[in-house]
Structure formats: C-alpha cells, structure tokens
Amino acid sequence: MNKDLNHGRLLANRYQLSDLVGEGAMGKVYRARDTILGGVTVAVKFLSQALLNDNMRERFEREATISALLGEKSIHVVRVKDYGVDKNNIPFYVMEFLSGASFNEVIRFNPLTLDRFLTLIRHVCLGLESAHQGIDLNGELCRIIHRDIKPSNIIVVQDPTLGEVAKILDFGIAKLIQASANQTQSFMGTLAYCSPEQMEGQELDNRSDIYSLGVMMYEMLTMDMPLLPQNSSFGGWYQAHHNFKPEPFSHQLQIPEKLQTLVLRCLAKAREDRPQSVREILNILESLESLESIPIDHITNPSNLLIHDDQTQVAVDKTLNTESSITEICLQTTWPQNKPLRKIVFAQLISTPLGEAPVLCVMLDQEDIHNRIASICYNQFLYLNYPHPMLLWITLLYNAEHGPKWLSCYLDLKSNKGQQISRSLSEQGKYRILFYALNQSSRCQHVASSVINAQNRKMLEQWANLSQVTRSVGDVTLAKEILKTELEKLKDKILSKVKQSKLTDASSG
Incomplete structure (x- = not known):
C-alpha cells in the first residue's frame, strides 16, 4: 500500500x-x-x-465562498x-470537522421516529432557507440553489451545546442566481433526487431543492424511495421523475396525514404545485410538532381583551437531547439578587449559545417543586390593549394528586423588556421553567420545557407589534387588575378542560 x-x-x-x-x-x-x-x-x-483547470478552480473557490458565507x-x-x-x-x-453520521447511516436499519424526523428535517429546512434567501456577494444579493440535496449530503452531529444537529454538506455544485449573470443550463445532481426540470437541464430555482427534499423526506420516513425507475440509467430516472406517481405511504407507518400531504406536494411534477418556499414547509412542520396540544375554547370577553392559549405536556429536561446543554446553563442560573426570596414568578431572558432564551423563574417550597415535576403544563396568553398594553402569561401545572398550581407573569408590552420577551417567545416557540427552592436559592433545582404552537407564536408577535403603536391612556396597575379578574373567570373552564384531557388520555391508554 x-x-x-x-x-x-x-x-x-x-x-x-x-x-x-x-x-x-x-x-x-x-x-x-x-x-x-x-x-x-x-x-x-x-x-x-x-x-x-480554470473553470474548476473557480467552482472550487465559489464552493468555499458559499459555504463560508452561509x-x-x-x-x-x-x-x-x-x-x-x-x-x-x-x-x-x-x-x-464534523464527526457524525449521514442521513444514509441514520436510516440504514430503521425509519426515523416522528419526533426525531421533525427535529432533523427542520434543521435541514433552516439551512436550505438561509441558502435560498441568498448571500451578499460583492454587493449583490445572490440566492443559492444547492442542486444535490440527498441523505449523504446531510450529516447529524452531536454538538456539545445544542445536542443533535443536522448540517448540510457539499455546496460543490450549488448555483448562485445572480440577476447580472448569464446562467448556464446543464444537468448536475444525483439522479434519484433530481427534480423533473433538473433532469431537463432547465434553469432552476428553490423549488427544485424542495423536490429533492421531498424525495429525501419520503426516504427518511419509509426507508424506501418514492419513485422506482425501470432501470438505473439516466433515461430510466427521467421517465420516473416525469411520469411515475410516488408510491403511497403504508398505513402501518402511522405517518400523520398532514405530513404525507406535505411530502407528496413536494414531489409534484410541476414546480408551481409544490410548496413555493421552504418557509411554507417549516410552518407546516411547526404545526405538526404541536399536534398533541388540546385547545381550550375561547370565551366571551371584553372587546379590548384578546386571549390565546396553548398547552403541552412538560418535558423533563433529561428526555430532550437537543436541550441538554441549555438545561445545564439553566441549572447554573442563580436567583437574581434584586428579587426577593419569596414565592414569586417572573420572566427574564438568559444568555445561551443560541442567543437570548425566555425563561419563567419560580420560587416554591422544596417539597412543592418535587410534587410538580410530573405535572401537566397548560399555557395561556391574555392580552389587553386598553388602558395599557399588557400581556398576562399564564402557566398551569397540574396533577391529580396535588391539584393546580397557577404561575402568572405580567409583561408590560410598552417596555423594552416586555417587547423582547414576547418576541423571543414568538421566535423560539418554547420557554423553560426554572424552579428555585425557598431555602436553596443559590441555584436552580429543576428545569422543565414547554412548547408554544405556531398559531400562538404568531399572536405573540402581533400583540408586540400592536403594542408599539397603541398609546397608553391608563395606569399599569389597572391593566394588571383587569387581566387578573379575567384569569379568575377562566380558571374553572381551564381546569375542566385539563381534567377532561387527563380522563381522555387515561381511557385511550
């Protein structure tokens, strides 16, 4: 050798x-x-x-530039x-240097669980979206089409901070879409994952990557290919991508119908029939992540009071690999010196490697913390725009043995802090609850995580925007009292729904 x-x-x-x-x-x-x-x-x-040769040197340097900027x-x-x-x-x-496994290796023996699929494909979509949105190259916005999305070009690594993370590799044949450049038309890619227009050598846009993404998503969920050509030649794959219908999903896989529809839309032959952007796909994935939430009916309320709710089961931190390092940061977060050592609830932002993260800090008796670890968590948001823009962020911890624990936090949406926290909740779609014991305030005792679904995230952003243009004409204390009164009216209704959902879960189990 x-x-x-x-x-x-x-x-x-x-x-x-x-x-x-x-x-x-x-x-x-x-x-x-x-x-x-x-x-x-x-x-x-x-x-x-x-x-x-000069052409390949230029392409190689372009690959380095694209990857560096992305x-x-x-x-x-x-x-x-x-x-x-x-x-x-x-x-x-x-x-x-990425030490991990490609999607090919990850799905070699078993298809992905739904939770893991949603997490990893969301990572891929976020990377693709950044490429499709473009980079600034010599003062010009250049949108990037990868042109070779496939399982071997996605690697899953264990990040010491973030946990399991998917990353896109190989922008070697990526194309920059520049308004001032003459675009060459040539076929490049991997036959099994190419869009019909890519097989024809047509000019490509982001919807070609979306087709390839659809092929890969189908494979991740089923371990099979959606299209099987009569032979593996270029002509065989050309016919498959143009004329064959994707294989239907097996009912045994129990894939949500909404996800099946999304994947098949991505595989549409005509690009105008596919999702038109990766953001559209991300929005659907986010709605799938919150399928298990049980909505609470809206109630009749004053015209200036807006209500939105969301509920998810508290996830104990050790069950979420992707949050393990952030959980460690939370556990090391001390009780602020400017806060009294008593049973209160307040919101703040803490610094993490992902940026500022919204958290709800709670001080309870040590025994009460222990009792609440196995609780179900229900979230509800009440917004008041008159007399002063104010958000009441409600978290209910409930278990049958110990009953309800209401955690209420007011956010003044005319303040910078209130705006920042509301927008952070909207952008990140989740928050952590940090539990502190009365007699051990030096460090956090327990961390739980709760997800906010896509609809509520949108409402939080809208309320933050509305508050910026709404003039305060009254006292902050009065606004809090109005929201507190509305919460008291809602409590019985929320509890009834919570208990009913527990009974439903028990009977279905």
Whole structure:
C-alpha cells in the first residue's frame, strides 16, 4: 500500500494533516490539526489534481465562498474557515470537522421516529432557507440553489451545546442566481433526487431543492424511495421523475396525514404545485410538532381583551437531547439578587449559545417543586390593549394528586423588556421553567420545557407589534387588575378542560 504523502504534512504553516477521511469527484478531505488554535481538529478539502483547470478552480473557490458565507448565517450549514493554495498550486479550503453520521447511516436499519424526523428535517429546512434567501456577494444579493440535496449530503452531529444537529454538506455544485449573470443550463445532481426540470437541464430555482427534499423526506420516513425507475440509467430516472406517481405511504407507518400531504406536494411534477418556499414547509412542520396540544375554547370577553392559549405536556429536561446543554446553563442560573426570596414568578431572558432564551423563574417550597415535576403544563396568553398594553402569561401545572398550581407573569408590552420577551417567545416557540427552592436559592433545582404552537407564536408577535403603536391612556396597575379578574373567570373552564384531557388520555391508554 502506498503511503499518503499528505500524512503529517504542515499546510500553510498552520494545518497539520493526518488521515484521509473522504474522497469524491471534486477532491479529497483530510483530518487536520490547527496548530495556531491549540490543535483544534479541522477538515481540509483539496481540489482533485485531475480537475486543475480554470473553470474548476473557480467552482472550487465559489464552493468555499458559499459555504463560508452561509456558515455565518446558519448553524445548519458546514462552516468554512479558511481558503488557500498549497505549494503545488492546488487549491484547498479549511472547514469545521464534523464527526457524525449521514442521513444514509441514520436510516440504514430503521425509519426515523416522528419526533426525531421533525427535529432533523427542520434543521435541514433552516439551512436550505438561509441558502435560498441568498448571500451578499460583492454587493449583490445572490440566492443559492444547492442542486444535490440527498441523505449523504446531510450529516447529524452531536454538538456539545445544542445536542443533535443536522448540517448540510457539499455546496460543490450549488448555483448562485445572480440577476447580472448569464446562467448556464446543464444537468448536475444525483439522479434519484433530481427534480423533473433538473433532469431537463432547465434553469432552476428553490423549488427544485424542495423536490429533492421531498424525495429525501419520503426516504427518511419509509426507508424506501418514492419513485422506482425501470432501470438505473439516466433515461430510466427521467421517465420516473416525469411520469411515475410516488408510491403511497403504508398505513402501518402511522405517518400523520398532514405530513404525507406535505411530502407528496413536494414531489409534484410541476414546480408551481409544490410548496413555493421552504418557509411554507417549516410552518407546516411547526404545526405538526404541536399536534398533541388540546385547545381550550375561547370565551366571551371584553372587546379590548384578546386571549390565546396553548398547552403541552412538560418535558423533563433529561428526555430532550437537543436541550441538554441549555438545561445545564439553566441549572447554573442563580436567583437574581434584586428579587426577593419569596414565592414569586417572573420572566427574564438568559444568555445561551443560541442567543437570548425566555425563561419563567419560580420560587416554591422544596417539597412543592418535587410534587410538580410530573405535572401537566397548560399555557395561556391574555392580552389587553386598553388602558395599557399588557400581556398576562399564564402557566398551569397540574396533577391529580396535588391539584393546580397557577404561575402568572405580567409583561408590560410598552417596555423594552416586555417587547423582547414576547418576541423571543414568538421566535423560539418554547420557554423553560426554572424552579428555585425557598431555602436553596443559590441555584436552580429543576428545569422543565414547554412548547408554544405556531398559531400562538404568531399572536405573540402581533400583540408586540400592536403594542408599539397603541398609546397608553391608563395606569399599569389597572391593566394588571383587569387581566387578573379575567384569569379568575377562566380558571374553572381551564381546569375542566385539563381534567377532561387527563380522563381522555387515561381511557385511550
């Protein structure tokens, strides 16, 4: 066996190459140590010597540029850190080293559970959306079409902060859509995942990636391909993508009908029949994530009082891998010195690697905290725009043995803090509840997480926007009293619904 001459080589007086970890049509990828940054592991990709011409050099440099700029926008795209040419005049670029499994490996033996599917495909969609929205290249907004979305180009890594994260790889054949450029028309991609228009060599837009995404989603859910050609030639796949209907989903898989419809829409032959943007897909995925929530009927209320509700079961932090590190941050969060040591509830934003996260801080007796860990959590939001824009954020913890625990928090939506928290709840779609014990306030005792569905997230944003243009004509205290009174009217109705849902769950179990 010939020894790899790159092994141990010091590249650009900085990157010490070790083993070859990947090889493809465009070139080779090596594991390396960044000697300047304390030996951090990176990946170095070289352009294949067989492709050393001006056109391929330009494409290779474009791949590095695209990945670098997209990596700044989204954590769901592999990040490029450096670019250069070695002493043999061979281009290379340096990217984060990703140790994980591709979607191919993840679904090799079993299809994904619905929860895991929704999490990972949402990551892919967020990365794709950042590409489709475009990057600023030399002062021009250039939208990017990946053109090769498939399971082998998505890797799942275990991030020390975020848990399980999906990232898009290989923008090697991505196309920049520039208004000022003449776009070439040629076929590039992987036959099984290509859109009909891609097979024809037509000019592509974001809807071609959405078709490829649909093929991949079908495969992730079923471990089968939606289309099977008569043979694996270009002509066979051309006929399949143009003329064959996708295989129907098996009823045994118990895939929600709404998700089946979404995947089949992505696989529409005509691009105008597909979802027109990744954001449209994300909105549907978010609604699927909150399918288990049980709505509480709206009640008759004053015309200036707006009510929205949401309820989800509290998820104990250790059951959510993706939140484990943020949970650790929450557990280390101390009770603020400017807050009294008594049984109160207040909201704040805490710093995490994902940015500012909204949390609800609660102080209870130690025994009460223990009693509430297994509770069901119901959320409701009441908004008042007159006499002063105010939001009442209600969390109900309930279990049959210990009864209800009402956690009420007022947000003044004319204040910067209230605006920030309301918008953060809307943007992130979830919040954490941090429990503190009266006699042990130095650290958080327990953390629970609760999800806000897409409809309520939209309402929170609308209320924040409305409050900015609504003039306060009364006292803040009066607004709080009105909301408190409305809550008292609602309590029996909420409890009735909670108990009924518990009985329904018990009977269905």
